[in-house]
Amino acid sequence: MEYNSKTYRNYEDFKPQLESIGKYGYIFITTMMVIILWGVYALYKQLTIGQVETGMRDYVIWGIYDANFIFFIGISYAGALISGILHLLRVEWRHPILRMAETITVVSTMIGPSYIFLSMGRLERVWHILVYGRIQSPIVWDVFAISTYLIGSFIFLYLACVRDLAFMRDHPVGIAKWRNKVYKFLSANYQDTPKQRELLNRLIDLISIVIIPLAILVHSVLAWIFGMTLRPGWHSTIFAPYFVLAAIYSGTGVLILVMFAFRKLYHLEAHITKNHFTYLGILLMILGALYGYFTFSEYLTNWYGSVKWDMEVLHRLFDTSTYWWWFFFSAFIGVLLPIVIIALPRLRSINTIVFAALVAVTALWVKRYLIIIPTLETPLLPLHDLRPEFASYSPSWVEWSATAMGIALWLLLFFLFSKFLPIVPVVRVPTADERDYFKLRKQAKERILRRMIRKTRKEKNVVAGILILLFMTAAMAGHAQDPLRSRLKLEFLNKSGSHTLTAKLTSKKDDQTVPLEGMEISFFVQGAKDKVQLGKASTDEAGKAAFTLPDKLDVPRNKEGKYLYSATYAGSKEYQGSESSAEIMDVFMKITFSQKDSTRLINLFAVEINQKGDSVPIEGPTAIFYVPRTFSSLKIGEQPVKGGHADLDFPVTLPGDSAGNLPIVARFEDNDKYGNAEVSATMAWGKKLPPMVIVKRGLGDTNAPLWMVYTLIVLLSLVWFHFTYAIFTIFRIKHIGNKALKEGKSQTASH
Numbered sequence: 176m177e178y179n180s181k182t183y184r185n186y187e188d189f190k191p192q193l194e195s196i197g198k199y200g201y202i203f204i205t206t207m208m209v210i211i212l213w214g215v216y217a218l219y220k221q222l223t224i225g226q227v228e229t230g231m232r233d234y235v236i237w238g239i240y241d242a243n244f245i246f247f248i249g250i251s252y253a254g255a256l257i258s259g260i261l262h263l264l265r266v267e268w269r270h271p272i273l274r275m276a277e278t279i280t281v282v283s284t285m286i287g288p289s290y291i292f293l294s295m296g297r298l299e300r301v302w303h304i305l306v307y308g309r310i311q312s313p314i315v316w317d318v319f320a321i322s323t324y325l326i327g328s329f330i331f332l333y334l335a336c337v338r339d340l341a342f343m344r345d346h347p348v349g350i351a352k353w354r355n356k357v358y359k360f361l362s363a364n365y366q367d368t369p370k371q372r373e374l375l376n377r378l379i380d381l382i383s384i385v386i387i388p389l390a391i392l393v394h395s396v397l398a399w400i401f402g403m404t405l406r407p408g409w410h411s412t413i414f415a416p417y418f419v420l421a422a423i424y425s426g427t428g429v430l431i432l433v434m435f436a437f438r439k440l441y442h443l444e445a446h447i448t449k450n451h452f453t454y455l456g457i458l459l460m461i462l463g464a465l466y467g468y469f470t471f472s473e474y475l476t477n478w479y480g481s482v483k484w485d486m487e488v489l490h491r492l493f494d495t496s497t498y499w500w501w502f503f504f505s506a507f508i509g510v511l512l513p514i515v516i517i518a519l520p521r522l523r524s525i526n527t528i529v530f531a532a533l534v535a536v537t538a539l540w541v542k543r544y545l546i547i548i549p550t551l552e553t554p555l556l557p558l559h560d561l562r563p564e565f566a567s568y569s570p571s572w573v574e575w576s577a578t579a580m581g582i583a584l585w586l587l588l589f590f591l592f593s594k595f596l597p598i599v600p601v602v603r604v605p606t607a608d609e610r611d612y613f614k615l616r617k618q619a620k621e622r623i624l625r626r627m628i629r630k631t632r633k634e635k636n637v638v639a640g641i642l643i644l645l646f647m648t649a650a651m652a653g654h655a656q657d658p659l660r661s662r663l664k665l666e667f668l669n670k671s672g673s674h675t676l677t678a679k680l681t682s683k684k685d686d687q688t689v690p691l692e693g694m695e696i697s698f699f700v701q702g703a704k705d706k707v708q709l710g711k712a713s714t715d716e717a718g719k720a721a722f723t724l725p726d727k728l729d730v731p732r733n734k735e736g737k738y739l740y741s742a743t744y745a746g747s748k749e750y751q752g753s754e755s756s757a758e759i760m761d762v763f764m765k766i767t768f769s770q771k772d773s774t775r776l777i778n779l780f781a782v783e784i785n786q787k788g789d790s791v792p793i794e795g796p797t798a799i800f801y802v803p804r805t806f807s808s809l810k811i812g813e814q815p816v817k818g819g820h821a822d823l824d825f826p827v828t829l830p831g832d833s834a835g836n837l838p839i840v841a842r843f844e845d846n847d848k849y850g851n852a853e854v855s856a857t858m859a860w861g862k863k864l865p866p867m868v869i870v871k872r873g874l875g876d877t878n879a880p881l882w883m884v885y886t887l888i889v890l891l892s893l894v895w896f897h898f899t900y901a902i903f904t905i906f907r908i909k910h911i912g913n914k915a916l917k918e919g920k921s922q923t924a925s926h
Contacts, residue, residue, distance in 0.1 A: 182602050185446075186346065189597040192441050194348050196594060207587040214580020217573040218293065226296055228573045235551040235568035240294040242543040243578055246425065247287030247585075248321070248397060249418070249539070252390040253426015254279035255328060258335075259383040259390075268454065271446045271599045275433050277332040278598075279426065282588045284325045286581050293577055310879040310887065313399040319887075320393040323894055327389055330901050331382045333361070337375060337908075338602040341365040354595065363905050364912030371908050371915075378904050385897050394419045401546065407484035408477070408550040417469045424462040425539035428513075428532035431455050433589070435529045437598050446599045449525055456528040459535060460517040467510040474506075484553065490716055491549040498549055501541050509538020658751045659684065661691065665742045665755035667850030669762060674724040676757075678742035680714050682750055690718025694744060698722045701739035702730045736760050736785040737848075757850060763790065764854035766841055768825075775825040775860055779841045782819050783849070792819025796849070801840040802829060808840065831861020 196204070221228045231238045258276035261269035292298055308315040340362040347355040365371055398418035401409040411417075431452065438447045474492075477485040492502045513531035516522050548568050570578075592598070661682045668675045676698050680691045694714045699706040707730055712720040720742075732738060737760045746752030761784040769776045779798050782790040798821045801808040811829070814821040821841075831837035837860060842853035 185601040207583040210583035217576035239570045240290040244290040245543045247283045249422030250426040250429045251283035253423045255390040259387045280328045316396045363909040366912045408488040428536040431532035456517045487553045505538045505541040661750040661753045663753040663755040667759045669852035696720040699741045759850045766856035777823045779821040835859045835863045837861030
């Protein structure tokens, strides 16, 4: 098998690195092994003592392990996508980085899924997923998808290494004879005959075509595990493309970091040039802009919709005492800083691009953490009397040790692979449609980069200055300010005889009214001479503090028969104090129902209690009638109260429950004299609900829908058919090589 002079020059560059590890290499291996062994000890503690050794509890059943799983799987997909797309497009500068991208895919896919096992109890039952797993579950989809993807990634990496394996077979290294036997076995007897070259090129193209949609599909399935769960912050149709884009963004950053590390470690300046960093940096910038758009769209939609439980998660993310700084780093710094660094030519260098990639990768890991933890800390059905450490999550030393172990194992496997096979392809076989790489680099510099530098230098410097100023002002905002004014509003609610005072405390920040949480409110009622304190309550995240009044107040009413209630906020360093009052007369309300012929009436009886405690019929106020529904109350009418009575015709079209029962609420709303007063009663005049229709073979049924079964079988069959074809073709290449060797030996013997 003949090779060109460039291949031999490449081999001479890498031969010392393949034959020796060196002092620093042994130090690196020893350090990684110590970290791995410490992680193994931590896992031993977890497995023998139990999950109590971790920070995972009843609320947060997933933790940092699952953030690591999503992160590693994400960067593995990016490696497959980048290498596959660059290969199919025949990009001239792709050769030095393809093997790095493919190795990222394989190593990350090997390590990532292992973290799922660490977050599970009863590992001896893992095999139940294969035996009893339901095809309707996205978790089962993920098991099939990741296992298929891992095998495809191994095939893709192996096919790309066949030529170098054949070269290493023909040029044995000076150490470890077993390595030469491995090279010989894995090279599939490749002799670079025209037929072998045609089959190998066809296989690489075919697997590149298969691996790209497979990578997108697998990460979409991972996103559906979250998106198909009815939890705040997860249940979203945008999660699948959002996950895919975030994976490519973080994977591109990891590829830049790997390029930089091997460029410094093996002195690959002649192979990995500044152009490689510039091109991938521009790709990182574009992906960062798209990722920022998706992030903005996700949070804007949830915030604007103002769904209660989604807002619970957002409040956690925006709260400076919980996750605000994490969120600020992942959503702002991790997006804007790489864009600014790479967009400005003066700031764009190898070191700054690597720094931007490091920021992006770190921000994406933080983002994975924020996807999981705040949502799990905000359940739809919160448990009562729960200890704080069970409701909030903090990773233990065991989890951090296992995380460090995964990173160390990732680095170690990458390093050992570079000692077994050159990390940059040695044998290069350019195709007819590829131009010379150095010509492309010169054209790219002259036609693109220099024009961008000349035209946009001044404008982008101004943009950078503005962005830096915004960062500084955002960080310094809120300090050394005078106390802000607060506003307190007191409301009274009489609900079926139970009296409640509700005070809402707000303030204005940046022309927006914001609730004040955790502030103490004191409630009073006016006695004969002085105020009598009723009690205290703290405001919740909506700025509201509620206090339930006792059944009897030991204070006299005023001359009009009213009680004078008040609420006071004493103030703090940040906010001024405020006060609010309400003068309320007690009322008694009752709902009854009557029927005259075909007319059904809702009858409200309402009287007020005067100073002497006597009942006086109410005259004049308007009573509003409602029917409670799932998310709000349906208004069905209103009537003025005359002589203590108000009657309303019942609408006959209202649906009730299965028995026709329907609750009715009558209410005085924000009345100057009575405040908010309401009473409710239930009658059986509603339309009965139709019997529930059981939909068979739905996604929630025990039997999977046939269309899903057939679709999964067809998709997996197509992918595995291509994998089988690839393996068969490898044996065919080996057979052709054996035949070529025999013919060569016979010709030599005849001569």
